Amino acid sequence: MANLYGFPDIGRFGLGHSMLAWARCEVWCRNNNARMLGPRWLRPRLGPYLRRERDRREYFKLFTNEGYVGEPWRTVLLASARKISADIAASTELGGRDTVVIFKNTVTSNFEKHFHEVSGYGPVLYDAFRRITRKKYLPEAAAAPFVAIHVRLGDFSRFDVNRVAAKTHNQRLPIEWYCDSLAALREAVGTNMPARVFSDGDDTELAPLLRVPDVRRANDAESVTHMLEMAEASAIIGAGSNFNLWAAFFGQVPRIVYPNQAIVVVNDDPSREASFRDGASLPDVFVKHVRKQLIREGQRAN
Structure with a gap:
């Protein structure tokens, strides 16, 4: 046969x-x-x-x-x-x-x-x-809800706004964008939720982000551990990278991306994904998804 x-x-x-x-x-x-x-x-x-x-x-x-x-x-x-x-x-x-x-x-x-x-x-x-x-x-279960911030540097090219507008990926997004995105998310949700930074960059490159209150680097670990840890987050702020794409997809985690850098929509409900730039407001429906995720992750942790 x-x-x-x-x-x-x-x-x-x-x-x-x-x-x-x-x-x-x-x-x-x-x-x-x-x-x-x-x-x-x-x-x-x-x-x-x-x-x-x-x-x-x-x-x-x-x-x-x-x-x-x-x-x-x-x-x-x-x-x-x-x-x-x-x-x-x-x-x-x-x-x-x-x-x-x-x-x-x-x-x-x-x-x-x-x-x-x-x-x-x-x-x-x-x-x-x-x-x-x-x-x-395999990562340990999250003790409390958190925001995952994925900063990809490494072999990504220098940020070029024109190439980004043309939907070219693999761009080193400005560190300030991650800071602004976190601030906008915290303000919209109404809580200073802790954030973990997952990155191949060094502390000097990430300094502006690491100086933000209640932001720390994720513990040093293998790539697969970080991917699975990010899948447990209440929200992801991510570079135009398929690494955070998988984390959001696995956990159906609400995700914030720079315009034209999402690669593909990975959440079954597209309203769980939002693009952010230059102080724009996050969509209300997206914020509601994050609030629900925070409640669910909090209950799971307890």
């Missing part, structure tokens, strides 16, 4: 970019009664070392392939079974012999092209992602 499999070819991208092939494959396998071949997380990368980044992207240390088809059967199937691109799987007859449907990430417009395949599956994928994360990297 022929068997059907899915395989996420994650490539050598960063964690947030890599995860989309995994998520698409996870959803497709669930919906097609197929077994999933475990991703190849061991992908040596020189860039993070050459750039002296805080995150060395050694993802094989962070994840297991629990619940997936592993070695040696993964290699056997990839060598012997018929292989079909996920892009044409829907229009291809998949019966007759063992078949592996391959999910790949694209270098450009990865989320614009493929995120719709996983939209609506946030909580399901959250559970699946926690399952494959090694237990020592």
